[in-house]
Structures are given as C-alpha cells and as structure tokens.
Amino acid sequence: MAQVEQSSGDGKKKKGAQKKMAIHVDFTPMVDMNMLLITFFMLCTTMIKSQTLSIALPTNEKLEQNELQKAKESEAITLILDTEYDDNGGVKGNTVYYYTGKPVVEYNGTDVVSSNLEATEFIGNDGHTQQGIRKILHDRNRGVLIDVEKKRQEWREKKITEEQFQEAAKKIRNSDDYERPVVIIKPLPGASWESVISALDEMQINQISRYQLGNLSETDEAMVSDYKIKHPKK
Template sequence: MAQIEQSSGGKKKKGAQKKMAIHVDFTPMVDMNMLLITFFMLCTTMIKSQTLSIALPTNEKLEQTELQKAKESEAITLILDTDYDDNGNVKGNTVYYYAGKPEMELNGNEVVSSNLEVTEFLGNDGATQQGIRKILHDRNKDVLAEVEKKKQEWRDKKITEEQFQEAAKKIRNSDQYTRPVVIIKPMAGASWESVISALDEMQINQISRYQLGTLTDVDEAMVGDYKIKHAKK
C-alpha cells in the first residue's frame, strides 16, 4: 500500500546498502481532507429552494367588477388567521371560511348567527383529506376525478407526461365542470406560512380560479364575533 516494496530476493551482496521499506504517512493528508470536507459540508446547500409562482391583479381598480362576477354558488372565501405564542412564534393557523356571500344575522350590534365556519390546514391522513383540503376537494371533485383519470392513463403509459400536463390544464380551466372560485383573505396578523399553505391547497386541489383579496368589514365582524364566542380558556 503506502510502502514501496523493494525486491528482497536474491543473495545479499556484501556491502550492499540495507534496503528499507519506504512508508509514506498519509495521516496529515487525511486530516487536511477531513477539514476541507467539513468546510464544504457546512457551506453548501444541498437542497435548492423551490418557488411558487403567483400572479396578482394590478392595483388599478378595474378588477373589482370582475371580482363580483364570481357566481355565488361557486365562490368560497377563506379567511386566514394565525395564533402566536409569547415569543412571536407561530402556534397555529386557523382558516375561517364561508360559501357564497357572507351571511350574518344581527340583533342590534350582536351577531346572532353567520355562515362562517372554522377549520385548519391538516393535510392528508393516509388517502383521506382533512380540514380545509377536504372542503376544497369536495367542491372541486369533478375536476379532480377527471385529472385522476388522465393520471391513470399516464401511469399506464398510454399518454406521455406532456400530454397529461396539457390535458390536466385543459380540465382545470374547462367550464364543463362546476369549479369553485376561491378568494383568500389573510387577516393582518396571518402568517406568511398560512398564505403559502392556502395557495398550496389550490395547487393540490387543482383549483385554477383563486385570488388574494382584502378583508371587508363584514368579514372582520364575523371573525371577531367568532373569536369572542369561542375564546380559548
């Protein structure tokens, strides 16, 4: 290995120099390499971060009318809010939602009833959807079923990936199916995480029509009322 074998065969001649095995000590080399490895390991990012693309409407107040166009039966509004602990770390994200228009019965200043409901970002439990994902999934099940069919075809190698992506895009934007229009309204205190989670749910549930909106007074009143009634002890 690290020594050079020198032939020791044959007779030893008188006066010949004593032959030594030459050892090269690799320990310092290994030390140095280890240091370099440590340096590179600490300084690198193995996982490149991903991006999520967003398109927002312009600030010109044209799209307000567009916004109203959403059919009541199709619209669903998500209001996002976040709880923080004493150190300012996120404790949990809450999703308030209502379908169609906000409905609220008032008795004086007190809210008697509203169509506001509450859930959370729970993701999947095995193959079943939970929380907000289930609600969105159920509302977009026609599209999801169609996309799943195409996906199966792709898995069976009947169509290529490009064809599948193309078909899925068509299905997502097709008017044949009842598709929801989701309006995401983060509250002032909502965490960035919750906004991204909400946008992510749109991707997961193949929802093509969604927008980020701003809270209205009615929304604020309903959430405020809910919080008072369900104050955590």
C-alpha cells in the same frame, strides 16, 4: 512520510537480482486535509435549493372585483386566514375561517348574532383521506380532481407523455364543464406568511385555477371577531 522499505528477507541475495521495494505512503495527513475540506463544505453550503411558487395578483384597478361578482354565488368560497403566535413570536397555529357564497350575517344593532362563518385548519392527509380545509376544497372541486387523476394514471402507465399530461390537466382545470370553485383568500393583518403560502398551496394541491388574494371587508372582520367570542380557545 513515504517510506521505502527494503524487503526483509534473508540477507542472501543473488547478485544482480533487483531489489524488491515495498512502498508505503502514509495517507494520514491526506485524510486529515480531506476531512477538513468536507467539514468546510458541509457547513458552508446548502443541499436544498429553494422552490418557488408563482402567484398572480389582480391589478390594483378594480376590474377584478366586478369579474368576481359575476362568478356564481354557489361557486364562491372565501377563506379568511388567522394565526396565533406564541410568546417568542413563533407560529403556534393557523386557523382558516371560511364561508361559501355571500356572507350571511344577522345583526343585533352592531353585534353579530349569527353568521355562516366556520373554522377549520391546514392539516395534511391522513393516509389517503383529506382533512381540514383540504377536504372542503377537494369536495368542491371533485370533478376536476377525478379527471386529472385519470390523466395522471394514463401518464403513469406511459400511455401519454408528461407534456401531454400537463396539457390535459391544464385544460381540465380551466374547463367550464365542471363545477369549479372560485376561492378568495383574505388574510387578516396578523395572519402569518406561512398561512398565506399554505392557502395558495392548497390551490395547487386541489387543482383550483380560479383564486385570488382579496382584501378584508368590515363584514368579514365582524364575523371573525364574533366567531372568536363564541368559540373561545381552550
């Protein structure tokens, strides 16, 4: 469709003068093709690369259990995860039950009368205020978080390099000078994968270095079912 048009001036031209040509190339098919290609790329590709979160599980040999019992009772916090599903099997909401230290349960026969189990949820920050489980973990790991934040500030002000910051943060996270919690995450069989990841994620957010996935004990299950009876969902 390229058109070579003769310039339409007055017909009188000097002899020997070169003819002026205006060249128009019609780009419409080119645009059509490009649009098709763009559509193809938009539909067949993904812009977001998935991220990964690394986890280390304890070995199946029961060594870690003893290790954990050695941990100070005041430092231990147990999270029990549960999820509610809607009719289509989609996640309706994740609940986190938690207790600190050892489970304290009062039984009446086999029925649980009272326990130190409490419930909260995974919820994002409201401005700069932590909410839900994040607040609980944040408060228990305050010392570490404050010092990591200080280092981060130094890094932002370009006083230290990123490597130095990461190094320092790692040191702070694993230092015994602070009151650090030991978190045991126990998902109920019906807990969603999302809730497990959220719990692991809270460990990252709150710079908690000691955590593990644990198996539910009978006491835990009894406490959760008792909690559900006493606090029915509206």
